[in-house]
Amino acid sequence: xxxxxxxxxxDVLGDSASEGWIHKLITVPIANNINLIVxxxxxxxxxxxxxxxxxxxSNWQAGNSETIVSDISKWFLGxxxxxxxxSGLKAWVGLNPVPVSxxxxxxx
Numbered sequence: 001x002x003x004x005x006x007x008x009x010x011d012v013l014g015d016s017a018s019e020g021w022i023h024k025l026i027t028v029p030i031a032n033n034i035n036l037i038v039x040x041x042x043x044x045x046x047x048x049x050x051x052x053x054x055x056x057x058s059n060w061q062a063g064n065s066e067t068i069v070s071d072i073s074k075w076f077l078g079x080x081x082x083x084x085x086x087s088g089l090k091a092w093v094g095l096n097p098v099p100v101s102x103x104x105x106x107x108x
Contacts, residue, residue, distance in 0.1 A: 038090050045086070049079050 030037065052075050059065040 034090075034093065038086065041086055045079070045082050049075070 056065075056068065056071045056075060059071070060068050065071060
């Protein structure tokens with residue numbers, strides 16, 4: 001029980017860097033590989049957009065859908081929103097290179 005309480009204890013107001021298991025196993029690997037994670041997200045987004053475009057195209061050619069224009073506009077706006085959110089998040093993280101946790105993000 002004592003170990004569980006030490007894992008759940010979080011110093012929200014403290015300014016020292018955490019040396020716990022979350023810092024070692026999650027925060028530092030994500031910070032060191034942030035460029036890889038962003039690129040992986042772009043690849044997954046591209047694959048999902050191709051699959052959705054193929055589904056819209058096959059429904060259009062088969063005449064199964066009455067709302068082709070609506071489906072295309074939802075698909076396009078969804079891709080634009082995802083790209084804007086991912087790029088914005090990357091830029092926002094890049095503005096604060098050394099946060100309170102002491103972890104530096106590597107975009108190289």
